[in-house]
Amino acid sequence: MIAEIIAAGSEMLTPFRQDTNSLYLTAGLNDLGVTVAFKTIVGDSLEHLTGAAVNALRRADIVIFSGGLGPTEDDLTREAAAAALGIELHPDPGMIAALYKRFAERRMTMTPNNTKQANVLDGAKLLENRNGTAPGQFLETRFAGKRRIVVLLPGPPKELKPLFDEQVKPRLAATLPPAFIAKRQLRMALIPESLVDSRTAPIYKTYADVETTILAGSGEIQLNFIVAKPTLAEAQAVVDELAAKVEDEMDEDIFSSHGESLEEVVLLNLGMRHLTLAAAESCTGGTFAERLTAIPNSSRSFVGGVVAYTPELKTLFVDVPAEMLAAEGAISEAVAGALAEGIRRKTGADVGIGITGLAGPGGGVGPDEGKAIGLVYIGLADAAGTAVKEVKITGDRERVRWWASQHALEMVRRRLLQG
């Protein structure tokens, strides 16, 4: 069974906006063993939308529309689906009453155009929308002699998601052969994708029934395994066995074997050891702190830190000696160590991180003149002493800053593994 997702809305054909609902819908369809084979994005034109619907009905078993169910003239999905299927729309009296009631409860007058949302494809089931006025629709039908399922969903994600999960997935599952899908995700940081692939391909390729996807980006590699089996227990056993073998191979390079982010893993490991962390950031300008504090309850382990962007602030807040800054430059092994030690001493945290580097695009000045853009030093100070790592990061300012914070997080994680 293959599916096509049609996203309706002219705004998604501008340089500014993109269809994102289809990612959510794809994950849900994959859970049911359904592959998405096509996605079409089409504007608010009855002709274009009807043509896209005909194409979809020809080539896909399941056609899911998102958007174009509202009350305005531009909302044409119902009309296009009806035209493509060669069937009629009829107003649903119960839904019209429900719309009047909804407006009355909000003490608003319902304009007549709203009743169009109660137009139903002949034979379709209306799907109640808790979070908006436009209901979804679910239709089992035939097109050119073939069995087809047509689903209409409202465009706003907070309406589409619960409607899809609660009302569409169970209905689809009931019409599909039972599929039991199990997934696992292994995550690694700062390792080249080619290296991960050359070490793990000999393992995952022996599991021909498991679909393996390697995703790389932002200093992280994800290995995704997904398998369908006649029972959930069988499916789970297969992905767990494969994941265990890959974990044996990659060992401590894997920071997460159940989907947690690197930030979450670092905070979790600090929490388990009752350790606290603080950071003095220069080139990352708060990226490291921002990433950790984005996690709820991070304050249990991450106490805070300083963004010591100028040389003066490095001295003021964490006592980096002015002579060291003048002699070595801010972008130096010595200063990274002093930042880490200084923030640890000042805050009393168990682990101190110091990050200094040249994010570009401008070059270094004074004692930092001539240092390469992308040169970053990361210091880690704890009870055992201070270590500094030098890294060279390619790319633009945003990339250097992100990767520097990634290196710092990974450095904390690996330090904690050592005990």
Next chain:
Amino acid sequence: MIAEIIAAGSEMLTPFRQDTNSLYLTAGLNDLGVTVAFKTIVGDSLEHLTGAAVNALRRADIVIFSGGLGPTEDDLTREAAAAALGIELHPDPGMIAALYKRFAERRMTMTPNNTKQANVLDGAKLLENRNGTAPGQFLETRFAGKRRIVVLLPGPPKELKPLFDEQVKPRLAATLPPAFIAKRQLRMALIPESLVDSRTAPIYKTYADVETTILAGSGEIQLNFIVAKPTLAEAQAVVDELAAKVEDEMDEDIFSSHGESLEEVVLLNLGMRHLTLAAAESCTGGTFAERLTAIPNSSRSFVGGVVAYTPELKTLFVDVPAEMLAAEGAISEAVAGALAEGIRRKTGADVGIGITGLAGPGGGVGPDEGKAIGLVYIGLADAAGTAVKEVKITGDRERVRWWASQHALEMVRRRLLQG
């Protein structure tokens, strides 16, 4: 003239990856007066890709393919385009020689599958790819009696973008009626979209020839105007006149009238006044500093700050009195003011910002117990004194933190406008 973009690649039919090339291509096509009417995303299947190509050739004047031009078995765009058009592919001897040369220069052996990248659609012009092995292709042809332009582009953005800009846009422009497009973008922060629309619609609706798009999100509203005229001067005059009228209406609510970000505007205004800024952040955890330091040369105006996440660090780094924290709680008007004043005094910056609030999902503890999630106080201290603003932000942790940083940036901007 309408265009369709076909993105080829099974990875874009997973929940993990999305087509993004089409946003770039759409902006470039709009510059030429071409509207994108359809986008199709299709996997690495010859049957599916050929079917999608036929549909596109039926309904669009210009069909642009991205991806599927590499050397592997999965790269099928050339074959699908040829099958859909009913034409042949032929190997280009010059391109085969160029591929051998490219590999030789890198001291690599070229595997035979690479020669497939030299297969050209009959009648097509090969487009040299500076950043990769697979060349693009440009073909003017007819399909079912209609004039069609077919373009094949490699998928990696760093290959596709220069190839499109340097080789496809000039060729398209030469075949299209001259279109002179002018654009303007006005940006505002923290104003409801409905308010912006009700105040500006009476203005922009009198310009029926200008396409106006309102985009809202992340605490920002963008008004985009685009118009096509027989000359560039005429087009520019129309959007400039409209933009001036909207600027009159919205006045200081507009932070940027030529596309600069809020961060850039704040730094620019500080720089013009030779003022420096520092921040003491609690709930935003570095978001404010991260946003400012993402801008190159921000260190000229933003000196840095502290992420004072725990009460102890608020006292340690910026002298917030422990008694104040105990009496009022960290999430209070008094503490926001003390953070702003403290960081200003400590760093010697001209303007100090203090941000404290409850980002959730957990509630406040101790003296902050019972305070609402989303309650945020922002303090601004400068030579004229200290002001504190209370805001209530709805949504999850990420949204509260982002909007809090947005409020703080906007507070600095508005303070600087006052002189």
